[in-house]
Amino acid sequence: MSRTGAGFSAGRPDDTVPAGGPGRSARLRGELRRHPSLLVGGVLAAAMVIAAIAGHVAPPDNPLAINPGHALAPPGPGHWFGTDQFGRDVFSRVLYGLGMDVVIGLIVAALAFAVGAMAGIISGYLGGWIDDIVMRVIDIVMSLPPFLLALSIAVVLGNTVRNVVIAITIAYVPYLLRLTRSGVLTMRGADYVLGARAVGASRSRVMALHVLPNAVGPSMVQAALMVGWAILDVSGLSFLGVGIQPPSPELGVQIAQGASYITSGQWWISVFPGVAIILTVLAYNFLGDYADDKLRGQGS
Amino acid sequence: MRRYIIRRLGLAVLTLAGVVVLVFMLTHILPGNPALVQAGGRANAHTLQEIERQMGLNRSLAAQFGSYLGNIANGSLGTSYTTGNTAAHDLLTRLPATAELAVASTILATIIGVPLGVAVGLREGSVTDWAGRVGAIIGTSIPLYWLGLVLIVVFYADLHIAPAPIGEVNAFAAMPPSYTHSLVLDSLLSGNWATLSDALRHLALPAVTLGIVETAPIFKITRSATLEVAGSDYMRTARAYGLSRWEVLKNDILRNAATRVLTALGIVFGFLLGGSILVERIYDWPGIGLYAWNAVTTTDYNAIQGYILLIGVLYVLLNLAVDLLYAAADPRIRFGSAGDRPRRRPRPAWQGRRVISPPSVERH
Numbered sequence: 322m323s324r325t326g327a328g329f330s331a332g333r334p335d336d337t338v339p340a341g342g343p344g345r346s347a348r349l350r351g352e353l354r355r356h357p358s359l360l361v362g363g364v365l366a367a368a369m370v371i372a373a374i375a376g377h378v379a380p381p382d383n384p385l386a387i388n389p390g391h392a393l394a395p396p397g398p399g400h401w402f403g404t405d406q407f408g409r410d411v412f413s414r415v416l417y418g419l420g421m422d423v424v425i426g427l428i429v430a431a432l433a434f435a436v437g438a439m440a441g442i443i444s445g446y447l448g449g450w451i452d453d454i455v456m457r458v459i460d461i462v463m464s465l466p467p468f469l470l471a472l473s474i475a476v477v478l479g480n481t482v483r484n485v486v487i488a489i490t491i492a493y494v495p496y497l498l499r500l501t502r503s504g505v506l507t508m509r510g511a512d513y514v515l516g517a518r519a520v521g522a523s524r525s526r527v528m529a530l531h532v533l534p535n536a537v538g539p540s541m542v543q544a545a546l547m548v549g550w551a552i553l554d555v556s557g558l559s560f561l562g563v564g565i566q567p568p569s570p571e572l573g574v575q576i577a578q579g580a581s582y583i584t585s586g587q588w589w590i591s592v593f594p595g596v597a598i599i600l601t602v603l604a605y606n607f608l609g610d611y612a613d614d615k616l617r618g619q620g621s
Numbered sequence: 622m623r624r625y626i627i628r629r630l631g632l633a634v635l636t637l638a639g640v641v642v643l644v645f646m647l648t649h650i651l652p653g654n655p656a657l658v659q660a661g662g663r664a665n666a667h668t669l670q671e672i673e674r675q676m677g678l679n680r681s682l683a684a685q686f687g688s689y690l691g692n693i694a695n696g697s698l699g700t701s702y703t704t705g706n707t708a709a710h711d712l713l714t715r716l717p718a719t720a721e722l723a724v725a726s727t728i729l730a731t732i733i734g735v736p737l738g739v740a741v742g743l744r745e746g747s748v749t750d751w752a753g754r755v756g757a758i759i760g761t762s763i764p765l766y767w768l769g770l771v772l773i774v775v776f777y778a779d780l781h782i783a784p785a786p787i788g789e790v791n792a793f794a795a796m797p798p799s800y801t802h803s804l805v806l807d808s809l810l811s812g813n814w815a816t817l818s819d820a821l822r823h824l825a826l827p828a829v830t831l832g833i834v835e836t837a838p839i840f841k842i843t844r845s846a847t848l849e850v851a852g853s854d855y856m857r858t859a860r861a862y863g864l865s866r867w868e869v870l871k872n873d874i875l876r877n878a879a880t881r882v883l884t885a886l887g888i889v890f891g892f893l894l895g896g897s898i899l900v901e902r903i904y905d906w907p908g909i910g911l912y913a914w915n916a917v918t919t920t921d922y923n924a925i926q927g928y929i930l931l932i933g934v935l936y937v938l939l940n941l942a943v944d945l946l947y948a949a950a951d952p953r954i955r956f957g958s959a960g961d962r963p964r965r966r967p968r969p970a971w972q973g974r975r976v977i978s979p980p981s982v983e984r985h
Contacts, residue, residue, distance in 0.1 A: 610758060
């Protein structure tokens with residue numbers, strides 16, 4: 322279909338490269354050269370995913386096996402990241418926990434995007450009193466910091482992985498809703514939307530085919546960044562004891578378990594899981610930075 | 622301007638009422654039985670029922686909402702089951718400790734973030750600019766609580782520079798009379814220099830922890846404000862008329878950046894009020910965050926409720942103050958045509974790391 326204006330990247334000149342132009346790999350190389358953020362973020366994200374898969378498929382050691390004889394061993398040849406107070410291999414636990422955090426981060430971002438974008442489009446396109454009510458409710462919900470809101474909901478629902486995912490998703494939805502809505506407001510008066518209405522397309526058809534694909538760009542960038550925030554928030558909640566519970570080797574749980582050994586010098590139990598969190602969040606922040614650049618370039 | 626202020630005040634009152642309802646909804650579907658916590662493990666069914674009755678948990682939700690509103694109206698916020706005081710008393714005596722952290726870390730972040738943002742913004746595309754942007758991205762990727770632990774490892778366990786991360790003062794320090802409940806201010810007011818220096822030493826690590834994480838958003842906003850002005854036509858004109866770089870910087874860039882940073886500070890300061898729960902837990906800092914953590918682990922209804930309510934109210938008021946200051950600084954709002962919807966300042970999302978470019982509708 323050659324309908325103009327549909328599709329997130331429509332109207333961008335470099336998307337309309339005629340057949341016979343530079344090949345896909347050449348274009349990717351050019352893109353990577355122009356945007357180091359994409360290169361760094363992509364490589365980091367891929368490395369962390371590979372590490373997480375390796376940790377589940379072929380962990381160097383059993384992440385849950387207790388071995389009191391080897392408790393609190395410092396990092397060395399046998400245990401690269403040392404062992405914790407129960408003699409468990411920190412390296413294996415970090416790899417295993419990494420997988421949990423990344424998967425939770427991706428699920429939260431995807432759910433929040435689906436719900437937030439959908440509600441934002443409906444609210445923005447319908448306008449009127451429905452929109453007014455939605456926006457007032459969003460204002461109220463946003464008067465609590467998302468971390469605190471997620472914390473209260475997690476306490477209310479109880480500490481299971483599913484409930485923690487729900488809690489953080491609820492805390493993020495307002496941001497995506499608001500962002501998508503403002504995108505819709507700009508699109509609503511666009512010529513092609515008026516045109517579609519004029520030829521008799523129904524409201525839901527216009528929303529699904531014309532407004533939605535064009536209004537969600539900024540929200541998609543935001544959702545990419547949210548993968549990183551979700552990882553920070555899940556591990557933060559778990560660190561406080563209201564997120565994922567031990568003995569699960571989630572990264573925040575591991576940092577909390579090592580916290581009491583920090584002052585006596587056994588730093589490795591907490592420090593390595595934290596490094597894993599930083600590298601993972603960094604990957605998504607770099608990718609978000611790249612997407613943000615692209616979007617700005619497109620706008621001006 | 623008056624029209625704008627009235628509208629903005631009305632909106633704030635509406636939001637506050639909403640926050641009150643939201644907090645009730647959040648806390649009154651808590652699992653776990655606070656009566657059981659109150660009674661201890663060995664209570665029999667009869668005692669339990671009796672305590673539930675005393676705490677009003679056996680009443681209808683509407684009746685509970687009524688007494689919740691009553692507790693807000695009389696300013697007590699209900700009694701904390703773990704401390705025996707009213708939640709309002711507990712929170713207000715602990716708030717100054719949290720405020721000490723918030724103020725110290727925000728000052729730190731502003732001192733580092735603003736000059737760095739201006740310097741980097743004037744050299745767009747240079748190595749310095751690139752390094753600054755990468756630094757800011759790294760800054761937004763560090764978990765607050767992990768950073769706190771690492772600073773303890775380095776400065777307490779390894780270098781022995783910092784005091785033990787337990788509370789806001791050495792256990793043997795002479796405590797000054799409490800005028801303000803802020804240890805720094807109290808020891809200053811009473812001239813207790815030994816305690817003051819000990820308190821400042823204890824304040825250093827938690828303030829640096831929060832300060833590092835806060836620097837990134839302040840830096841980013843100053844940089845983009847600088848870029849905006851530095852690339853503008855009137856800047857070129859001013860330079861063409863022979864104004865020196867410094868004069869342009871002083872008159873245009875810093876002024877413009879100041880309003881933007883003010884906006885950012887409102888948000889960052891609010892984030893601190895919520896995020897302090899992690900830092901206070903690590904440093905055993907006796908503020909409202911630690912109080913909330915204790916309340917969560919003991920299912921202390923009124924204390925949790927009071928804490929969330931306090932944060933929500935503080936944030937709404939903070940936003941109101943920033944909006945009004947912003948209106949005073951920006952003539953487009955002050956002289957906006959009557960009947961217009963109030964122009965809203967660009968509102969970055971909650972935490973500093975959540976600042977992304979506003980969608981084009983707000984940019985143009």
